[in-house]
Amino acid sequence: MNGVWICTEDWGDPLHAPSGCRQRAKRKPSVPDALFNPTAAAALLDFFALAERLKTELRHSWLSNDRQESVAEHTWMMALMAVTLAPSLEHPVDLGHVLKLIIVHDLAEVKVGDIPVFEVSDRKNAKMEAELAAISEIQAMLPEESGKLITSLWHEYEAATTVEARFARALDHLEVQVQHNLASIDTWEPIEHDLVYTKMDDRCAYDQGLREMVQAVRGRAERKLTEGGFDIAALRGRHGFVPKEPKDSQIS
Template identity: 35%
Template structure:
């Protein structure tokens, strides 16, 4: 690689440091401090590494980890959209596409193309790796909210039906983890921290 490629890579590395400043609605487990996107991404990677044996199909763990490391980088420009937001869609938006092109475009062309393709794969959620990565992305906030007496569910009046519908994505990546998640959701209703 040329020295100019190194300079582009360093610019990208400096730019993605901004992910540490993007606050999510969810709070850390057993805490009242909001999680930031960088913490979220790190935690998902560790979860994927530990829980990969529960995936519905064998997965390329390195590809899953790449997805989890970069899936929220677009939020540097587009901001974090709360999964239960009733005003703005949580699905891939033109705003996120523009962000992906700008931020990944800081890299040398070949690397930029690779990361955009990995980001698109995660967003599409069709490969085994994407399904498992998305399962991790939906599991972590469930663990956080159940540890925080309902957390964002209580704060924003999120109902059982909405939680159940959004968390179904877990099933596509892991039936075993879905069984655990479904039990957590049902237990949350019984405890009164999630309203039906």
């Protein structure tokens, strides 16, 4: 890592110095010149203004106070779930990298908007093409290195070939059901009753910790459906579902 060395005595209070600084020198990252480039700073501010749209872009999910959820709120909960579930995973991940993937995974929606998984429409059919174009536009507006990083992370998430991306994508589906369980059953579409038995498993099947989490989340969904007067046995039968762990799969 580029940077300069800082000795222990550079810290006014050694007790609050970063880990290891009292025993040895620590490398301090250098600050890229681009941060002090007015053009780059302006580009970043324009990007932040664009990204802010995720705070107002609404999803087909409701909160416990009957307010519709924003994309940014979905992303935040995914990040919190990543931090708390990572220690229990069968397949370890680089948590910092997972958080980066989560932060950018829905970034294209600043231009494309959120499209529910069950929607049948022309815009749903064109979703990937539209999101690819959106990410290219976002990259073009950013300083070169930042643009490359955002684009690389977004494509890694979509490809789902790394264990970090697989974990992030599993959380994307898990979080949806967690949030639905917290919202009023009146906000659920009929198709979402069925998604309790289909949406989470494929992305979570590769990891024992995630499979166990799916069972816990599904259990609460079934309790909510039962309390709402819905026939759980019929739903299970429709999907040939037996409440047991999904078949394991291997990390690619």
